[in-house]
Amino acid sequence: MCTVAALALGVPVLLAPSPAAAAVPTYSVHLQNSVTGLNAADSGGTVAAHNPKGNEDHQQWTPVAVSGGHQLRNTDESGICLGRSGTSAVTTACGADGTTWTITAGTGSTYTIGVPGTSQYLTGVSSDSSAVRIGSSGDLARWYLTPVTYATTAMPSADTRTLDQVTFLTSHNAFANGVDGDFASFPVSLFPNQSWGVSRQLTDGVRGFMLDAYTVSGQAVLCHNSCDGVSGPVPLATDLQRMVDFLKANPGQFVTVFLEDYTASDVLKSSLASVSGLSDVLYRPDQEGVATSGWPRMADLAARGKQLLIFSDRTRASDVSSGYATRDTFGVMYQREWTVENYWSMGGGIGDSDWSCYSRWGTGRPLTTDSAAFHPLFVMNHFRDYTISGTAETDNGKLQNRAQTFCTPAARKKPNYLAVDRYDLGSPSPVTTVDTLNTYVLTPGQ
Known part of the structure; x- marks a missing residue:
């Protein structure tokens, strides 16, 4: 490359x-x-x-x-x-x-x-x-x-920058860390995606969390691939509570949750309802005209204490056809209505990687999806099928190059979420890459 x-x-x-x-x-x-x-x-x-x-x-x-x-x-x-x-x-x-x-x-x-x-x-x-x-x-x-290379201008000031201008460090399978609880059965359990629990991830600057939610005994819990053979999975509500507590203690911070969602909507609604203070910080773009007027300023969100955005990868059509209540009625947004996202895998855990940057949802919703009034948030995945620490370290060191040379042109927009395994590895680190992307925006009109 x-x-x-x-x-x-x-x-x-x-x-x-x-x-x-x-x-x-x-x-x-x-x-x-x-x-x-x-x-x-x-x-x-x-x-x-x-x-x-x-x-x-x-x-x-x-x-x-x-x-x-x-x-x-x-x-x-x-x-x-x-x-x-x-x-x-x-x-x-x-x-x-x-x-x-x-x-x-x-x-x-x-x-x-x-x-x-x-x-x-x-x-x-x-x-x-x-x-x-x-x-x-x-x-x-x-x-x-x-x-091929975009012209850029300096990031707007903290009081004027909007949500779609900011890039957030995102933890792929944030729950699969081996610290907070069991997340998978053998042999998947041998390959944790992260090294630290969710609380430490928040402290380290992670602001996007990819979580896989399943139903066990009527409760939404977090497992990788399946909950079969997983003795002590972490309840979704437990990790959400960690995030809400962090946000209340840190005004001005903003967190996004991406659910790979295998739950029925009533189960998910019940889990969210058990999280103390969640409704105080939950941000509802569907109720604020974002789809027609664009994303708000980060400073405005901070002033109102709206600090948490939750997406589900379920579709509205699948919920309706299943007879479920739509998830946005209780504050969970359908991700495909608000974001674009590249295909999730660069290949196997070792060997060459494929840096192609294209939509995980096909040509029906390409990464270039956009309008004059509303710019979908761009979720950029940068990880393999399974996590090998040496490979993750090498891949993460190339994150900035792929984000700027491959995925920004592919989407015609800067990534808003950089999702990686082992965010603690790589040189430059994923944290450094996020900081770099947050120094500029793409010059309009290109």
Whole structure:
């Protein structure tokens, strides 16, 4: 993986001036489909839509003005351009016919990439196809020219920054720590995701907690994979109480809980109701018009003592079809309505990792999902199928590079939650990486 030296030092850089709204960029970009979020890549001479993969997989292109329009030159393949052969999108020598395009700015920061003098465009085929071809206009013929490296500006002041501008350190399987209680049966119990209990995690600066909730004897408890053979799982209410107590003792702090949720809604509601003081700190974006007006300022949340946001990975449709009360009636938000999240695994516990950054929920809700009024929070997963301390240490040391070089362009937004195993390992540490991301925001209009 090629690492830009400045990024390795934690300094976001600007490779070229940010263009005016209607201008064609002159710096390297990803051709990112506005519907699927997938990138146009050179796949052995054919152009295909691939999962975003940063500076790998021949996915970077540089627009260059030429007579009659622009060429799109592959950034890491000298002399190779995006071209066409009939209705096929191909790569070919830049001196060949069919490599000039008309690039036109459209709505919502998108562009069309057209065949000069025609009504034909570079287009995807469908939301579930990797094919890219020459065809008619439409949503699949709209592309983001996403900067390979974003321009940034300083993080707004503490009294003006909003929730969607902040990055939080997040503990994957925070309960699977071997300190607070049993979390899995053998052999899964041999691979704790974290080294410290939830109280220590809070003290260390963890502000996002991924918890797996199951039902045992009518109570929501925390287990990894299954509660079979787990003699003393921690009740969900116990960890939530730890968080509420911490928040009440630390005004101004903000915590988010992500539930991998295998509970019925009445069981979950009962568990939350048993947590003393939870309703005082629980933040309800559904009751405050966030979906139409955007996320609030952190200072406003602090002033009102609204410090805890809870998401469930269940869907509204699944609860309705099961006859359950919807979870947002008691303050648990359906995560897919409020966030985007990349696929959760980089691979097995040892060996090479896959840094592709694409939606865990498919092309129906790509990482690029956005609107002018509401920006979904971006949950960035950075961990393996199971936790080996040496691998986690290596992976965590590369977290900043992946966040800035791979996942920020893939989502067209900075991660709001960096979820890792063994947050205590890595150089730079995940804490340092979060601190770095919290020094800047992406410059609008790119």
